[in-house]
Structures are given as structure tokens and as C-alpha cells.
Amino acid sequence: MSSPVRTIRPETTIEQAQRILFRYGHSGLSVVSETDQLVGIISRRDLDLALHHGFSDAPVKAYMTRNLKTITPDTPLSNIEALMVTYDLGRLPVVENGQLVGIVTRTDVLRELYQEREKKRTRLRQLDMSLTNQNSENPLLSCLLPSIQDKLDSTLWHFLEQAATAAQERGWHLYLVGGAVRDLLLSRSTNTILLQDIDLVVDGFHQSADVGAGVELANRLREIYPQAKLSIHGEFQTAALLWHKDPNLGSLWVDIATARTEFYPYPAANPEVEASSIRQDLYRRDFTINALAVRLTSPSEGELLDYFGGVLDLRSHQIKVLHSNSFIEDPTRIYRAVRFAVRLGFKIEARTEEYIRFAVSSGIYERLRETNHPAPALTTRLKAELKYILAAPYWKSAIQLLDHLEALKCLHSDLVLTDQLEWQLRYLSRWLKILDPTEYLEHWLMRLEVLIASLKPTERVKIANYLQLPKDSIDRLQQLETVEQEIQQLSINLKKSEVVLLLRRYKLPTLIIIACRSHPENRRLIWSHITKWSKTQAPIDGNVLKKMGYKPSPQFKEILDRLLCATLDEEIKDRMAAEEFVRSHYPIK
Structure with missing residues (x-):
């Protein structure tokens, strides 16, 4: 069965019920009284008919089905099939002690029948393999836990066992979900897989688990692993346990949340979330290969949950x-x-x-x-x-x-990867690899800046602000047009000192981005400045000037700058020539 069940009151209007169906993607809703007794069911067809006749403000009790067939949590699957076929029912409410605890739909029945059939086929294949002693690939194992245990580090596997035990003590189910399951299924290596990011989902809403179940479980695990850092975030009370360079678990991030469903009130909005079942939690995810889960608790521990064909897409x-x-x-x-x-x-x-x-x-x-x-x-x-x-x-x-895919237009409608822009990005990576091999600079951010720089100057800062880039990046993009105009005066006819005096005003990231966007002559001069000329030093410094009898003053900077320029332009080549240069141009009074 699916649980919890989305319910409404008999006085709910047709329009309100239709919005609820739209929000949660259901095909029908259970109607309960103020004492939470089941009194009816209304289907999407019932609502469509009422809306068609203009009764959007009418209460659902006027259109709901009252002659209900119900089942209990112990009703056998064969009986459920018989009821659905005999009475042409698409859903059957599950009632226990007068309370609605779940619902079984045709899809639930079909899925269960299919899974039972697949389990039988798997057992037959395994029996055939044992009889014929043949090896064949079979990623859909009846129990994935032995396979997972073999692929994970023993310390991490022990952590998952501790988490499953803590959840089961509270009457909850615990699932390993998402990317970790995907990567474990994709792995064909016999070596241990290093997982640094794990998602765990607690499902037990019909067993009194509330939205804080994930936090409660995380707190319990924090008691067992005091070296982990506990972080609680979001209005839905999700929790994370973090280890940094731990001798056993390494750098590990474990997200723990209660199973939930979500709804986007408008495009690109933050989703609104509510506690729900593991099935709804998987349904809210992005791609089929990320909507996979493995149950870590009993019964059926090791069961693979694949409601959307994720394994087939992994194979394909x-x-x-x-x-x-x-x-x-x-x-x-x-x-x-x-x-x-x-x-x-x-x-x-x-x-x-x-x-x-x-x-x-x-x-x-x-x-x-x-x-x-x-x-x-x-x-x-x-x-x-x-x-x-x-x-x-x-x-x-x-x-x-x-x-x-034309998806760069998500950032800006004019953003296109032209041949010129692609060349600029390649050139940027080449320069960064040579000039910044330790990646002191943020290479990804500079690539993004080059992408944004291809837009009109008036649009660059808008996109940088929209993406909340660092202030240095925003300033660089804002000043890019002005800096490029200033650097256009570079020429092979300029002296080295003139090039250095112009370019030393700008930081390395600015010069690299300018070079990628410049013509070859300017690019050569910028390269020479960064790799050679900017490292040139005059033969004497301020201490030598003091020994020569010069007193510290604002004139020191002027003298040292002229010395540097003369050195760059090879007018002076040693200390003796430098001292003579200073005495002739700046005689002591």
C-alpha cells in the first residue's frame, strides 16, 4: 500500500480538490469526516465532470462515491485483485481499527505482480547457473546487501548497519538512495568503491515518523560517532553528518532526511515539501538512474526499489x-x-x-x-x-x-559557444595550466568569466550578479571593457618598461582573461610581462640608496621606478651603472 494517504473533508470544494490532485499528481482522493472516518472517494473523472458542469464551488460530498470497498493491511494480494476486477476499481482504501492507513492502486498491484515474477525468474536463473556452473551478468539481484557489502569499505558498511539498527529500533525503514545506489550498480570493479557523498531516507510515516525523523536518527548516529560534525538545515529539518579526513571514514558527507514529496508553486521556485512515503520521495527526484533505493532495514533488507525503470536506463x-x-x-x-x-x-x-x-x-x-x-x-x-x-x-x-542543447541560454539568451569563444576557453586553460599549476586561482570561475565576457558589456554584470559571483569577479567583468581599451595601446614599438608600467596595474586573473581575448601581438606582450618582465629587479634597492647618502622620502619611489625602467630597457646592467645613473639624474644637494 501507499502511505500516508492524502485526504480531504466532505466540505472541500470541487476546485480545491482539483488543485490538490494537480499538486500531488494523484488520480483520486479519499474523503474523511471530522473524526477521520472514511466516508467516500472522489476520482479525477468525478472532479472533471463537476467542473465541466460549472460546479467548481460545490462540495465534494455531492460527487464522491459513498459505496466503498475497503481492505485491511492483511488482505492477500489475490483478494485485492479479485475486488479490483469484479467491481472495476482503480483504488482500494486500507482501513485498520476504523482509521484510513493506506491505499492500494492498480499500479501498486501491477508492480507487486511484476516484482514477484522477476524474483521467480531470478531464482530460476540462479538455480540454472548453479547447475550449469556458468557465469552471467545479473544486476537485478534478489538481495543487494551482499553485493554492496563486498564493494564498500568495512568501516562504511558498519556505519550503514548502525544506521539501519537505529532506524529499526524506532519502527522506521531506512533506505540508501540516489547516486550511491547508481554508482554501486554501475561498478564492475572488484576493488572497494570510495563513496564520499551518501543519501539516507527514513520512511515510516504510517508508523508515527514525523518530519524530524531524519534529525532524530542523525542525533543518534552522532552519539555513536562523536567525531562527526552534525549540521541541521532547511525548514524540512534535514540533517547531515560530516567527517573531514577521518582516519577510518575519510572525508564523508551523509545526508539524512525523512521521506518527502515536493511541489513547485511556480517555475524555478523553491519547492514546498511535505512528509511522505519512499515512493513519493523517489518520484520527486530528477532522473530515473537517480531514483533508485536499497532498503537497509528488515524485512526485505537489500531489496532494490526501482519504480521508474532506472536499472534499464543504466543498462542502456x-x-x-x-x-x-x-x-x-x-x-x-x-x-x-x-x-x-x-x-x-x-x-x-x-x-x-x-x-x-x-x-x-x-x-x-x-x-x-x-x-x-x-x-x-x-x-x-x-x-x-x-x-x-x-x-x-x-x-x-x-x-x-x-x-x-542551446542550454547556455539558461544563463542568457545571447550566450552561444562560437568558435572564437571555444578557442578563448582552450587558450585560458592552457595559460592556467602553465601559470597556475597548483590552482591557487579558481579555474572554474575564470572559465565562467570568459563565458560571461562574451556577452555585451551591459549584460555582463547583470549575469554576474544573478549568479552571485564573488566581488572580484563582478568588478573584473564590470571593468573589462575599459581595461581592454587601455591595453589596446600596447604595441611592439613600445619599450619593455612602458609595457610593464601599463600592465603591472592589473592582477594576474585580469591579464590572463584579457590575453585570451586579445590579438596575437598583445597576447605575446602580456605573456612576456607575466613570465619575464614582471620578475625583473633593478640592481640596487632602497637600502643601497640609503648607503649612498639618500634620505628616505617620496622621491625614493620615483628613483626606484626609473631604475627599474632603465634595467628593463637595458640602459643599465649592473650595480655600478645603476649607482652612476642615480647620481647623474638625482644629485645630492
Whole structure:
């Protein structure tokens, strides 16, 4: 059964009920009295009929079905099948002690029948393998826990066992979900897999687990692992346990949350979340390959939950979105789709690509950006996705795929990966690799700046502010046009000293970005300045000037600058010539 059940009162209007169906994607709603007794069911068809006749303000009690067939938590599957076929029912309420505790739909029945059939086939295949002593690939194991245990470090496996025990003591189920399950299923290596980011979901709403279940479980685990840092965040009370360079667990991040469902009130909004079941929790995720879960608690520990064909998509090496409006609701999912496709070597499924292109061409992102509508959390997520992509070794392929999907327009409608811009990005990476091998500078951020710099000067700062870039980046983009105009005066006819005096006013990131956008002559001069001329020093310094009888004064800077220029232009080459230069140009009175 599915639990909890979304319910309404008999006095709820048809219009209100229709909005609830739309929000949660249900095909019907259970109607309960003030004492929470089940009194009826209203289907989507019932609501559509009432709305068609203009009764949007009428109460649902006028249209709901009252002659109900119900079942109990112990009703056998065969009886459920018989009731649905005999009475042509799409859903059956589950009632215990007069209270509605769940609902079983046709989809639930079909899924259970399919899973039972697959388990039988798996057992037969395993029996056949043992009889014929043959090896064959079978990723859909009846129990994944032995496979997971073999692939994980023993310390991490022990942590998962402790988490499962703590959840089971409270009557909850615990699931390993998302990327960790995906990566474990994809792994064909016999070596231990290093997981640094794990998502755990607590499901037990019908067993009195509330929205704080994830936090309660995290607090219990914190008692067992006092060296971990506990972080509680978000209005939904999710929790995270963090280890940094731990001798046993390394650098590990474990998110723990109660199973939840979410609803986007408008495009690119922060989702509104409510406690729900593990099925609804998986349904809210982005792609089928990330909507997988493994049960860690008994009974059925090790069971793989795959409601949306994620395993088949893993086999087919494709990225498939769960919902047709997914990219309208959250544009960062476009960038996630590209990131997973390139990193895993997968293809974006054809229909998913159509959804991406429709979302981009709809112009929704441009309109939201122009009206400053997106929530800060959205821009934070978008910047995080850009960082993941631009900091990864596969950034070049990812940018090319984003351009192919026209998804760079999510940032700005004029942003296109032209041949010139692609060349600039390659040149930037080449310079950074040589000039900043330790990555003291943020290479991903500089790539993003080069992308933004391809826009009109008036648009650059808008996008930088929209993405909440650091102040240095915003200032650099704001001053870029002025700096480029100043540096245009560079020429091969200038003296070295004139080039140095001009370029030393700018920081290294500015010079690198300018060089990538400059013509070859200026680029050569900037390179010479960074690698050689800026490191040149005059033969004497301020201490020598004091010994020569000069008293410290504002004139010191002028003398030292002239000495440096003369050194650069090879007018002086040693200390003796430098001292003579100073005495002749700045005689002591």
C-alpha cells in the first residue's frame, strides 16, 4: 500500500480538490469526516465532470462515491485483485481499527505482480547457473546487501548497519538512495568503491515518523560517532553528518532526511515539501538512474526499489528525466543531465532532450531573470552546477553538449559557444595550466568569466550578479571593457618598461582573461610581462640608496621606478651603472 494517504473533508470544494490532485499528481482522493472516518472517494473523472458542469464551488460530498470497498493491511494480494476486477476499481482504501492507513492502486498491484515474477525468474536463473556452473551478468539481484557489502569499505558498511539498527529500533525503514545506489550498480570493479557523498531516507510515516525523523536518527548516529560534525538545515529539518579526513571514514558527507514529496508553486521556485512515503520521495527526484533505493532495514533488507525503470536506463546508458515539466520547474536539472551524461559516458534520451529544448525555447528563464523572480536558492544551485561542470576534467565536452542543447541560454539568451569563444576557453586553460599549476586561482570561475565576457558589456554584470559571483569577479567583468581599451595601446614599438608600467596595474586573473581575448601581438606582450618582465629587479634597492647618502622620502619611489625602467630597457646592467645613473639624474644637494 501507499502511505500516508492524502485526504480531504466532505466540505472541500470541487476546485480545491482539483488543485490538490494537480499538486500531488494523484488520480483520486479519499474523503474523511471530522473524526477521520472514511466516508467516500472522489476520482479525477468525478472532479472533471463537476467542473465541466460549472460546479467548481460545490462540495465534494455531492460527487464522491459513498459505496466503498475497503481492505485491511492483511488482505492477500489475490483478494485485492479479485475486488479490483469484479467491481472495476482503480483504488482500494486500507482501513485498520476504523482509521484510513493506506491505499492500494492498480499500479501498486501491477508492480507487486511484476516484482514477484522477476524474483521467480531470478531464482530460476540462479538455480540454472548453479547447475550449469556458468557465469552471467545479473544486476537485478534478489538481495543487494551482499553485493554492496563486498564493494564498500568495512568501516562504511558498519556505519550503514548502525544506521539501519537505529532506524529499526524506532519502527522506521531506512533506505540508501540516489547516486550511491547508481554508482554501486554501475561498478564492475572488484576493488572497494570510495563513496564520499551518501543519501539516507527514513520512511515510516504510517508508523508515527514525523518530519524530524531524519534529525532524530542523525542525533543518534552522532552519539555513536562523536567525531562527526552534525549540521541541521532547511525548514524540512534535514540533517547531515560530516567527517573531514577521518582516519577510518575519510572525508564523508551523509545526508539524512525523512521521506518527502515536493511541489513547485511556480517555475524555478523553491519547492514546498511535505512528509511522505519512499515512493513519493523517489518520484520527486530528477532522473530515473537517480531514483533508485536499497532498503537497509528488515524485512526485505537489500531489496532494490526501482519504480521508474532506472536499472534499464543504466543498462542502456541513457539519462531519462522523470517528469515532462522537470526542466521548467528547475533549470539546474538541465545542467545536471549534461553533467551525468558526460561524466558517465551516457546519452540523453531523445524525449528528455525534447523537454530540455522546449524549456529553453519557452523563454521562461529569461523572463524570470528579467523580473528578478528566481529565489536565491535557485541561483545558488545553478552556480553550484556550473562549478561542478567547469571544475571537472570533462568541462570541455560538457560545455559543447550544453551549447548543442542551446542550454547556455539558461544563463542568457545571447550566450552561444562560437568558435572564437571555444578557442578563448582552450587558450585560458592552457595559460592556467602553465601559470597556475597548483590552482591557487579558481579555474572554474575564470572559465565562467570568459563565458560571461562574451556577452555585451551591459549584460555582463547583470549575469554576474544573478549568479552571485564573488566581488572580484563582478568588478573584473564590470571593468573589462575599459581595461581592454587601455591595453589596446600596447604595441611592439613600445619599450619593455612602458609595457610593464601599463600592465603591472592589473592582477594576474585580469591579464590572463584579457590575453585570451586579445590579438596575437598583445597576447605575446602580456605573456612576456607575466613570465619575464614582471620578475625583473633593478640592481640596487632602497637600502643601497640609503648607503649612498639618500634620505628616505617620496622621491625614493620615483628613483626606484626609473631604475627599474632603465634595467628593463637595458640602459643599465649592473650595480655600478645603476649607482652612476642615480647620481647623474638625482644629485645630492
